[in-house]
Amino acid sequence: MSIRLGNSCVNCQKYEDHFCQLHETTVGTKHTCDSFDMRAAIKDDPNCTTCSRYMSATCPNPKKAAPHMLCNHWAPQEVA
Template sequence: MSIRLANNCSNCENLMEGSVCKVHGVKVSNSYTCDSFDMKAALKDDRNCVTCVRYETSDCANPQKAAPGMLCSHWAPQNASA
């Protein structure tokens, strides 16, 4: 099975603040998609300990190894906004 970016509202340029679709004028969630879907031009690919919400906290999975530039399977983004 291949891994793909989802064609849903969270990856769409038409998603405005407050999870409102600027095309349809309704509140949506990431389980929605439509024929007006327009993929965001660029997704951030800056994944490492520094951009992890768990970095230098008590719930870091690898506190002895965590350092800028490193990445583990427990990474969680600091800002999960669309």
């Protein structure tokens, strides 16, 4: 099974701080609409320091991990 980002409001360009700018209403992770417009980049700086595994026991390369480096096991710290 693969993991994907869903079409939820938090991934939409019209979302800002739990608020839909298009519909002018409060929204959350469970909401989406037909006007959904995916953000071009949710995280535009994937590297060791933005990885949830950095400096933890689950880091696959703890001796090599450093800022501005990236490996195949990168995991975002948070989506929003």
